[in-house]
Amino acid sequence: MLALKNLQVSIASIPILRGVNLTVGEGETVAFVGRNGAGKTTTLRAVMGLLASTGDIELDGQNIQKVPPHMRPGLGIGYAPEDRRLFSAFTVEENILLPARVAKLSAGETKRRLGRVYTILPELKEMGPRPAGSVSGGQGKMVALGRALMIGTKLILLDEPFQGLAPVLANRYAEALRALRDHDRSLSVVITESNPGLLKSFAERTVTIERGEIQEMPPVEAETA
């Protein structure tokens, strides 16, 4: 599904990623853990093309390095950034629907995908008409996940989804992720997190990054929920 080969990113001549190699299988949920500044977010942003990188980024065996950043979501990659990045000028539902509108999905396909989002995150349906700028930080993370799910049919990249969430919301978010995995077994998910303990219940594999390099890549653990 996703294979990063010798992925390197430098910002202002300072190497941030030093040859990251990572594979994520179809339907696999990978916890991508590491301390702050280790390179987790940089890796996800490089996959989305939001940062210039060298090395290979393969999706289903095809190198997407030359695919422009705005076309990568169209390949089926959904991205929920750490700081939510919702468009406050739109309502919650408009935020969720925006990727489908941009991709010019048919009304039927849009409805089907929106239905999937609301099945996994039913609270978003209620929040739909609210201005996105009025939702709390935790609710915003849910909206960002919903928006990523609208376009991410193959791969979802979630950047520190639990950071800053109150315990109740963190549990709810974890529930939603489990529901997502049960609902769509072919969807691959990469979740970055500083605290690996939070991901034990649903990540099938944990990959650690330290100072821009993959430190360990243990075999699949029997810790799935």
Added chain:
Amino acid sequence: MQVLVLATLDGIAYGALVFLVAVGLTLVFGVMRILNVAHGSFYALGAYAAASIGGALASAGLSPWLAYPMFIVAAVLVGVVVGGLMERFLLQRIYGHEETLQLLVTFAVFMILDNAQRLIWGVQPYFYSEPLRLLGNVKIAGITYTAYQTLFLPLVALAVLFGLRWFLRYTLAGSVIVAVTEDREAATAVGINARRVFFLTFVIGVTLASLGGALASPTTSVLPGMGAEMIVLSFAVAATAGLGQIEGAAVAALMIGLGRSMAVFFAPELEVVMPYIIMVLVLLIRPEGLFGKSTARKI
């Protein structure tokens, strides 16, 4: 009392024209974060194009009413051709660079276009006031004033204001412009081509400036240097409103139009500085402008 009415009508008409130019400037800045010094040149180009087309219509013996649709044609032509070429071949190379470079490049374009106007149209003023005559006069509170300035220009400004708001709110093209304005990276991550949005925005901005020039041409003599005056005024409007604020630009344009007009009638020596006095007063009280949002500084 009559002088006050006259000054008010004058101010509204002038404010409507300034709004058309300033809203394009503020839209371009809001989306692309570029302060386009060449914006005034598009106003002048629109005026020259409209005056030339009007002259051609008269020479060909065609109905002068055709001048009205031709204003729009002239504005769109300048927007798509000149604005499109400038965005594609010049601005695309300087996105993300220092503001100083952007200011220098757009100032260079202003100088080039200003001289190009002198080469093409010469230094003699152009007059084409037929559209002004066609709509006749109206009488308001005992004052006879042209319907073109009293009704037509403010109506066009209102149509642009509400049309632009509708476009940004209810169309996909407008929504992607709003998304890129708010967060370019997040917009890219949902599949929006920010470069294309920049192109579209710039063409719209230039078209609006050019439309302002085209509509101004029947009310004034079209002559070299008119773009310079308008760009300075547009900057004052945009800064007073808060950069990137569309409704704010309408209010600020009206304030500055009325302020300038009142100065013309009651304190002529202040005419030139009045727009800047208003701007300074507003910025002293609200540094982010009337409608601007203050943002926390990231350290």
